[in-house]
Amino acid sequence: MRLGLLPLSPINLDHVGHYVHWGVIQISVANLLLILLMVVIFAAAILLPFPGTRRRK
């Protein structure tokens, strides 16, 4: 039943995961991308102006 749902997924998950190996560090590509996305969101939160800031000044 669950396998029948897989072709509907936007990404084909029916294979072994991809991993990055760097010395003792081993991390899945999915987790690495997620951490990079969090870093991008963090940088955007610091740099982007907050709505209404100008009005309140």
Place this chain on the structure above:
Amino acid sequence: MTAVPASAGETSVPAEESGGWTGWVRRRALRSFPPDQLLPDKQPIYVASWIYVFGVATIAAFIVTLASGGVLALRGPAWWHGSSVGHFVNSLHLWSVELFMAFMVIHLWGKFFMAAWRGKRALTWITGAVSFLASIGTAFTGYLTQQNLASQWVSTQAKDGLNSVGIGAYFNVLDFGQMLMWHIVLLPLGVGILVVAHVLLVRRHGVVPPFPPKETQDRAATVDDGSVQA
């Protein structure tokens, strides 16, 4: 309980001492958390930044996690593995946790680089850090109680690590009942209490202000070491 005088002529206990232990708690609570400080309608201008949004986003995701987890507890694994609505609520629980952890880590990064423990805010920082650790434990026990192959795999891998540090006898990841109780009672209760304490401490001490401009810091350092005296 202290008696209230029936008429204006009777002697009454001073307001500061009345009320027994409930009065003491009330006075202490009002002194520590005045209503305008507990539920403020204004914040300093430096709070108008996206980086301050992630704390409240973490709490919002936590509420969705608790609500979806409550529904999963009511309906059981046959429902969350075997029906389309069950799949949806199961996924809602998973993705709200994913967002909860992501928002919390971004919030933590922001507060770390602001040195948010400044100005007698050490306990605020500590409650946040400990709730992060407790959340990792809650998520881990959640993986153990999915009732599928993934939970079996995670538990058999984790038992060796936990046994190697000597806590396997007390925290047995192969004991489904024990892990379920940790996941749905003890750890969410712990995280919930820590989050409430964290928010109350933020209300009490206020949001940490940004670092002062560099010229101000330099001037303060110069005065401190006495190298320049007018």
